Amino acid sequence: MSQVKQNDTVKIHYTGKLNNGQVFDSSLEREPIEFTVGGGQIIPGLENGLIDMEVNQKKTIEISKDEAYGDAKDELFMEVPKSQLPQEIEPEVGMGLVSKNPDGTERQLRVAEVKDEAIVVDANHPLAGQDLTFEVELIEIK
Numbered sequence: 001m002s003q004v005k006q007n008d009t010v011k012i013h014y015t016g017k018l019n020n021g022q023v024f025d026s027s028l029e030r031e032p033i034e035f036t037v038g039g040g041q042i043i044p045g046l047e048n049g050l051i052d053m054e055v056n057q058k059k060t061i062e063i064s065k066d067e068a069y070g071d072a073k074d075e076l077f078m079e080v081p082k083s084q085l086p087q088e089i090e091p092e093v094g095m096g097l098v099s100k101n102p103d104g105t106e107r108q109l110r111v112a113e114v115k116d117e118a119i120v121v122d123a124n125h126p127l128a129g130q131d132l133t134f135e136v137e138l139i140e141i142k
């Protein structure tokens with residue numbers, strides 16, 4: 001039976017969990033995801049954990065933050081004056097915001113702190129600084 005190796009295109013179902021058991025994402029209610037192993041489309045720890053799996057095999061893969069989204073970076077916390085926010089927004093800690101970059105792309109932000117005249121936004125990936133666990137099932141090797 002064939003096993004997953006670098007540069008294989010695979011389809012998997014997965015459930016991603018935080019260390020406290022909270023599910024942050026799952027493909028079980030959707031189509032399985034398809035990607036090329038080693039193509040950099042998913043986090044390195046998940047790619048590495050798939051190597052040598054066989055079709056229909058299920059596996060739990062524990063991934064350190066270093067093989068996932070890394071540590072949260074202090075330089076990605078920025079203070080923004082409330083006057084720069086749209087008037088209809090009442091910022092709350094944890095609220096998601098979108099900022100447009102000068103090149104027209106968008107950046108996802110989260111409100112980390114609300115002050116009297118400003119807010120502190122966090123541009124880190126929401127899972128930065130977290131160790132993750134994925135329960136995966138290999139559906140197909142193409």
